[in-house]
Amino acid sequence: xxxxxxxxxxxxxxxxxxxxxxxxxxxxxxxxxxxxxxxxxxxxxxxxxxxxxxxxxxxxxxxxxxxxxxxxxxxxxxxxxxxxxxxxxxxxxxxxxxxxxxxxxxxxxxxxxxxxxxxxxxxxxxxxxxxxxxxxxxxxxxxxxxxxxxxxxxxxxxxxxxxxxxxxxxxxxxxxxxxxxxxxxxxxxxxxxxxxxxxxxxxxxxxxxxxxxxxxxxxxxxxxxxxxxxxxxxxxxxxxxxxxxxxxxxxxxxxxxxxxxxxxxxxxxxxxxxxxxxxxxxxxxxxxxxxxxxxxxxxxxxxxxxxxxxxxxxxxxxxxxxxxxxxxxxxxxxxxxxxxxxxxxxxxxxxxxxxxxxxxxxxxxxxxxxxxxxxxxxxxxxxxxxxxxxxxxxxxxxxxxxxxxxxxxxxxxxxxxxxxxxxxxxxxxxxxxxxxxxxxxxxxxxx
Numbered sequence: 447x448x449x450x451x452x453x454x455x456x457x458x459x460x461x462x463x464x465x466x467x468x469x470x471x472x473x474x475x476x477x478x479x480x481x482x483x484x485x486x487x488x489x490x491x492x493x494x495x496x497x498x499x500x501x502x503x504x505x506x507x508x509x510x511x512x513x514x515x516x517x518x519x520x521x522x523x524x525x526x527x528x529x530x531x532x533x534x535x536x537x538x539x540x541x542x543x544x545x546x547x548x549x550x551x552x553x554x555x556x557x558x559x560x561x562x563x564x565x566x567x568x569x570x571x572x573x574x575x576x577x578x579x580x581x582x583x584x585x586x587x588x589x590x591x592x593x594x595x596x597x598x599x600x601x602x603x604x605x606x607x608x609x610x611x612x613x614x615x616x617x618x619x620x621x622x623x624x625x626x627x628x629x630x631x632x633x634x635x636x637x638x639x640x641x642x643x644x645x646x647x648x649x650x651x652x653x654x655x656x657x658x659x660x661x662x663x664x665x666x667x668x669x670x671x672x673x674x675x676x677x678x679x680x681x682x683x684x685x686x687x688x689x690x691x692x693x694x695x696x697x698x699x700x701x702x703x704x705x706x707x708x709x710x711x712x713x714x715x716x717x718x719x720x721x722x723x724x725x726x727x728x729x730x731x732x733x734x735x736x737x738x739x740x741x742x743x744x745x746x747x748x749x750x751x752x753x754x755x756x757x758x759x760x761x762x763x764x765x766x767x768x769x770x771x772x773x774x775x776x777x778x779x780x781x782x783x784x785x786x787x788x789x790x791x792x793x794x795x796x797x798x799x800x801x802x803x804x805x806x807x808x809x810x811x812x813x814x815x816x817x818x819x820x821x822x823x824x825x826x827x828x829x830x831x832x833x834x835x836x837x838x839x840x841x842x843x844x845x846x847x848x849x850x851x852x853x854x855x856x857x858x859x860x861x862x863x864x865x866x867x868x869x870x871x872x873x874x875x876x877x878x879x880x881x882x883x884x885x886x887x888x889x890x891x892x893x
Contacts (some may be wrong), residue, residue, distance in 0.1 A: 447890055451453060459748055461787035470850075475753075477728075479855055480851040482497050482498075483495050483676050483841065484496040484497075486576075486675045488679040488681075489680065490687045491629065491662075492687065494668060494670045494678060495851065496669045496670070496675055496871055497668075497669070497838075497841070498673065499672060502573070503574065503669035503672050503769055504572060504573065505569075505672060506568070506671055506674060506833075506834040507570075507671075507838045507876050508521045508566070508569075508667070509686075510846060511661070511693070512659075512693070513563075513564070513565055513664065513695045513697060514561045514562050514563050514564045514665035515560050515561065515562055515632070515637035516563060516589070516632035516706055516777075517632075517655060517658065517659060517696055517698075519877065520645060520706070521643055521764065522639075522643055523635045523637070523638075523640060523644075524604065524638055524643050526637070526655060527604065527639060528604060528644065529558075529565075530558040530559055530560045530565070531603070532548065532597060532600055533567075533586045533590050534543060534556050534557075534593075535593070535597075537589050537590050539741040540585065540591075541593065542593065544707055545586075548582060552569075552571070554574070554579045555568075555570040555571070556568070556582065556583060557570070558803055561587045562637060563746065563776040565660075566585075566842070567587075568838070568839070570835055573672045573673070580684050584684055587685065587686070588688045592746065596668070598834075601644060603643055605644055608640065608641055609641070613766075615714055615716050616718045618714065618720075618741075619712070619720040620658075620722060622887070623836070623883065625711055625884045626705045626708070626885065627705060627724060627883055628778075629704060631777075632698055633698075633775065637740045644826075645799070657852040658695060659695065660692040660693070661692050661694075662691055664695075666846055667726050667842075668840075668845070671820060686811075698776060699783075700778065701778045702777040702778065703725065703726055704823075705883040706881040706882060707728070708859025708883055708884070709886065709893060710802075710884070711890060712885075714887050715889065716887070716888050716890055717788070717789070718788060719889070720784070720887040722784040722884070722885045723784060723796075723799065724782040724783070724882060725780070725781050726772065726780065726781070726876075727774070727876065729779040729846075730777070731848060732779065732806050734868075736860045737864045738772060738878065739823075740819050740820060740861060740869060741876075742771065743819040743822065744806070744811040744815045746783050747772075748819060749769075751818065753800055753802050754770060754783070754785075755801060756768070758785060758798050764798065765785040765786060765787040768783070769784070770782065770783035781876060789889045790891045793891065794884075794892075796884060799858055803880035806873050807874055807879070809870075809873075811873070813866055818871050820864065822857045827858055
């Protein structure tokens with residue numbers, strides 16, 4: 447597809463640090479995974495983490511800038527999202543048709559995405575087309591055209607998506623949760639925008655946001671594939687070297703979730719009630735984050751084995767699925783979760799969820815639960831490394847978390863080191879008095 451990837455983190459993020467897949471170079475589980483990562487600094491001073499792979503003639507590059515939808519101006523929500531949709535719609539001397547024709551002719555994949563804290567992108571190309579792919583990405587990042595015709599076409603596409611979301615119970619639950627949790631804060635606004643805000647976005651708005659976000663000072667880059675460190679340096683300068691040295695990001699103040707203890711019902715004539723909940727959590731740099739990560743696996747992040755799944759689905763048949771997760775954002779940390787259930791059983795489902803949070807807060811996990819969670823999280827680590835694109839994406843995540851390549855080697859040891867006392871202490875810290883913000887969309891009975 448020629449469409450840029452549009453991703454708005456409007457739902458609930460899970461495990462900001464829990465890396466996803468990587469490819470054979472790391473999947474072989476060498477003595478030191480970090481040893482596979484080379485830190486390359488270009489002649490112009492741009493740093494990237496490189497994992498060289500020569501078994502396939504493919505190059506995967508991921509990058510991220512600080513500043514996502516939280517940088518949208520008041521009344522112009524959706525600007526970052528619209529910008530992400532337009533970066534592959536013409537650049538430099540190439541209009542939309544010519545630019546995408548070049549991508550398709552060479553099977554070059556380019557995507558861009560805006561989430562709350564980040565503007566990210568990726569490139570995937572065959573080695574033989576690397577030079578052309580680099581030139582096209584450079585143009586998209588430094589000289590996007592933002593022509594009137596594709597701008598209006600993408601605007602109408604996004605407006606159609608916003609209209610659909612206005613009647614989708616899951617979207618309504620997510621939007622209501624974030625607006626209630628963070629009133630007056632950038633996190634409380636819709637990343638995709640509203641009908642009015644998207645209609646109001648001008649080309650000048652897009653250019654101004656591009657100029658504020660796209661800069662080298664917050665840039666993180668990861669590269670995986672058939673390229674040497676000596677070859678990568680000049681390539682980095684070619685792609686990113688013309689960007690400004692520093693961005694001009696608006697500060698996003700730290701925030702604490704509001705509305706805890708509140709239940710907000712949004713009436714909607716649907717057969718199932720959508721339940722979203724959240725309460726204060728931890729930022730990624732918190733020393734208790736790893737114990738909280740393991741604890742959440744026991745509570746609701748462990749799929750079929752989690753307490754919430756067992757109590758809500760297996761024992762009572764209240765829902766098809768239920769889960770919890772950690773949302774570690776730049777300005778806040780949350781424990782979030784949700785489920786969907788019949789309207790006549792919504793109150794019961796919420797009572798069971800609340801009871802499980804209270805129980806784990808009072809007692810913590812059992813020794814067996816903790817051991818099983820650690821064994822799963824450690825044993826599944828290598829399975830998270832499968833493709834070159836995923837490797838690059840995950841190396842970006844490590845960089846954004848403020849970690850070093852040696853985290854690849856240390857991660858399992860950090861999980862193994864979590865003791866029962868650690869888990870119980872963190873359980874009490876998070877859930878001793880689990881006052882949740884709860885949003886329910888539907889026609890729930892007894893609420």
